[in-house]
Amino acid sequence: MYINLLTVIKNAQAVQRETIKVPFTNMDFAIAELLAKHKYIEGVAKKGRMPKRILEVTLKYKEGKGAISKVQFLSKPSRSAYVGYKDIRPVRQGYGLLVVSTSKGIMDGKSAKRQKLGGQLLFQIW
Numbered sequence: 001m002y003i004n005l006l007t008v009i010k011n012a013q014a015v016q017r018e019t020i021k022v023p024f025t026n027m028d029f030a031i032a033e034l035l036a037k038h039k040y041i042e043g044v045a046k047k048g049r050m051p052k053r054i055l056e057v058t059l060k061y062k063e064g065k066g067a068i069s070k071v072q073f074l075s076k077p078s079r080s081a082y083v084g085y086k087d088i089r090p091v092r093q094g095y096g097l098l099v100v101s102t103s104k105g106i107m108d109g110k111s112a113k114r115q116k117l118g119g120q121l122l123f124q125i126w
Helices: 002-014 026-037 109-114
Strands: 019-023 041-047 054-059 071-073 081-083 097-102 105-108 119-125
Touching: 002 019, 002 026, 002 054, 002 071, 002 119, 026 041, 026 054, 026 097, 026 105, 097 109, 105 109
Parallel strands: none
Antiparallel strands: 019 054, 041 054, 071 119, 081 119, 097 105, 097 119
């Protein structure tokens, strides 16, 4: 799940790792690509073949600190939170990123609102 991916990224940034490797899932890959697009990580690559496929994530640092300072999970396996497109608000007055799982895939809050798509709130990151 994406919760494990984000926790591993956050912990790796705390100890200044260059790259991390996590098991591949399509959801994790989509979230990692979204984080790379918004410059929270340097990049992501699929490695290996199907039974042992992994994601290799290259981390990003700003002035010696990790690019990610905080992650807040909005939906958990025990409780899912949903939102309509009218109720999507900016995170940290536009300095953060809201990630929503919509019917057209995983996207950030701004794109979902622009396309008038609601969905399951996954997490906020800043």
